[in-house]
Amino acid sequence: MPKAKIFNCFEVRNETATSADLYFYGDIVSDWWGAWQEEDQYPEAIKNFLSGQQGKSLNIYINSGGGSVFAGLAIYNMIRRFAETNAVQVFVDGLAGSIASVIAFAGSMPPKIPSNAFLMIHNPFALVEGNAADLRKMADDLDVITGGIVNVYMEHVKEGVTEEQIRELMDAETWLNGQDAAKYFNIETTESVAEIAAASGGYVARVHNMPKDLVIQRAAGAAKNKTSDNQDAREAELIQNNKKRDQIARIIINSL
Secondary structure: OOOOOOOOOOEEEOOOOOEEEEEEOOOEOOOHHHOOOOOOEOHHHHHHHHHOOOOOEEEEEEEEOOEOHHHHHHHHHHHHHHHOOOOEEEEEEEEEEOHHHHHOOOOOOOOEEEOOOEEEEOOOOOOOOOOHHHHHHHHHHHHHHHHHHHHHHHOOEOOOOOHHHHHHHHHOOEEEEHHHHOOOEOOEEEOOOOOOOOOEOOHHHHOOOOOOOOOOOOOHHHHHHOOHHHHHHHHHHHHHHHHHHHHHHHHHHHHO
16 A cells, blocks of 8 residues: 655755754644645654754744644654754744644743744643533543643743643633743743734634734735735635634544
């Protein structure tokens, strides 16, 4: 039986003999099959990329609304292992939301977050079908998964910040700009940038408490070249892809 082709959906730029740049500018998904956009990332691709970068310094740029919790945790742990022997600097260009906020802390040094870029942290959610027992079990499972994410955050909080505080922020789905995030986490706040790219992907559309005054501008070149009709078409495409993901998840659940 022929093997499925593994597409390199991550974006690598400015690779040299001593360093490489890695961009997380889409959703975090489980595998190549779930990568609906070129920008989407998945563990197998990141594993293959890191295996070819030993001995190099790595710059990671994030502008993602998140995605699969387990894929994100796998990517976080792989980058953390890489960072044990290589310099890794993470930059949040626009948004590190949901599980992408975990990846933001994977570097060997504190992430750099401009004052007009954001961390968004919240509790994980899941799609589930079944009887009452199934739904109760999923709630229990989500509590356990939440605990794993909290453990990551607690490794990177400032002295004096408690687990209770972090859990309260997650319960409320909290958006933290660079300055606010520095009150809780060990990060480096940098000066705001004039324009940042819009976070693409279906997962960012599922959030509830995005600040009303948050305006995430598209990269200057892209913004000037796109009409409102094209933007509407792009948003419609993302919504449709999101629905497809949900439908596939239901099919998988029903097949178990």
